[in-house]
Amino acid sequence: MSRKTVLAAAQLGPIQRAEGRDVAVGRMVRLMEKAHRMGAEVVVFPELALTTFFPRWYEEDLNKADHWYEHALPSNETAPLFEAARKLGIGFHLGYAEKTPDGRRFNTAIYVHPSGEVALKYRKVHLPGHKEYDPVRKVQHLEKRYFEPGDLGFPVVRAPVGETEANIGLLICNDRRWPEAWRVLGLQQVELVMLGYNTPSLNMENRGFEAHHLRVEHSHLSVRAGCYQNACYAVATAKAGTEDGHELFGHSIIVNPQGELLAQATSWDDEVIVAEADFTRCELGRTTIFDFARHRRPEHYGRITEQVGSEAPPLWKPGQSS
Ligand code: CDT
Numbered sequence: 001m002s003r004k005t006v007l008a009a010a011q012l013g014p015i016q017r018a019e020g021r022d023v024a025v026g027r028m029v030r031l032m033e034k035a036h037r038m039g040a041e042v043v044v045f046p047e048l049a050l051t052t053f054f055p056r057w058y059e060e061d062l063n064k065a066d067h068w069y070e071h072a073l074p075s076n077e078t079a080p081l082f083e084a085a086r087k088l089g090i091g092f093h094l095g096y097a098e099k100t101p102d103g104r105r106f107n108t109a110i111y112v113h114p115s116g117e118v119a120l121k122y123r124k125v126h127l128p129g130h131k132e133y134d135p136v137r138k139v140q141h142l143e144k145r146y147f148e149p150g151d152l153g154f155p156v157v158r159a160p161v162g163e164t165e166a167n168i169g170l171l172i173c174n175d176r177r178w179p180e181a182w183r184v185l186g187l188q189q190v191e192l193v194m195l196g197y198n199t200p201s202l203n204m205e206n207r208g209f210e211a212h213h214l215r216v217e218h219s220h221l222s223v224r225a226g227c228y229q230n231a232c233y234a235v236a237t238a239k240a241g242t243e244d245g246h247e248l249f250g251h252s253i254i255v256n257p258q259g260e261l262l263a264q265a266t267s268w269d270d271e272v273i274v275a276e277a278d279f280t281r282c283e284l285g286r287t288t289i290f291d292f293a294r295h296r297r298p299e300h301y302g303r304i305t306e307q308v309g310s311e312a313p314p315l316w317k318p319g320q321s322s
Pocket of ligand 1: 047128172173174175177197198199200
């Protein structure tokens with residue numbers, strides 16, 4: 001049986017703060033239809049795809065922020081997405097802000113089978129930014145205020161993707177920079193990582209210089225390394241363009257298990273890119289250089305799970321034997 005499918009990244013241009021979900025969902029349905037015409041069987045939308053990237057806005061009282069969250073899926077406003085997927089026979093990945101019935105808030109992603117059933121759910125573990133208003137920053141990044149760290153770990157599930165099946169895992173934005181996250185997926189033989197992101201074009205921390213051109217480079221470097229070192233495909237989909245004066249850098253990509261770029265978005269607007277995946281190509285890395293069972297040495301990786309912050313090394317001086 002062929003293990004091929006066509007993957008799509010459906011990049012979203014900016015969503016302004018004043019725009020409702022109906023605007024975003026309408027655009028997403030059109031992107032899904034376009035991806036289908038381009039032969040795609042699965043479509044990946046960005047992180048927090050239904051609204052502007054609201055963690056840039058400080059809100060003292062979180063009870064006044066309920067409108068940014070989904071309280072149920074599908075809802076009246078998001079139902080057209082699920083209906084389009086069913087009609088087109090296409091699976092999709094959606095990033096959204098989740099508020100649970102017991103009042104917990106997460107930055108969440110799901111993979112939805114064309115039937116409308118949720119095959120996999122993930123809640124963002126690596127929340128960047130800060131919890132309180134930061135007067136030093138040029139723009140706030142309040143994910144730690146709006147969300148709690150995910151409580152589902154990094155699950156992988158084998159699920160239908162088009163005519164075939166694949167081992168699917170999800171990451172969200174900042175997670176892509178953490179090799180530990182990719183490796184936990186790799187240890188579950190992940191073959192396809194779907195991830196959405198919202199990354200500002202400029203470093204807004206105001207605590208040192210970061211060359212602008214490196215922003216995209218670091219994003220791509222992280223995704224390509226994650227794919228190569230764990231022998232998997234990835235679809236990394238951005239929100240792009242200027243939201244209420246704040247620019248996000250786009251550059252969505254699809255990457256193969258060798259870490260090669262198969263497709264890249266070139267606009268900072270709504271755009272679909274597609275690439276064919278053949279999941280048999282995950283086997284080379286998994287059975288040779290990254291055959292974990294043969295080559296990993298976890299007895300030397302204790303610091304990875306026992307320690308959080310880094311520690312300074314001991315000082316060596318000339319004349320002192322090592
Ligand atoms: N949404 C999100 O996680 N964004 C962060 C911005 C950090 S600024 C480098 C990211 O890692 O892209």
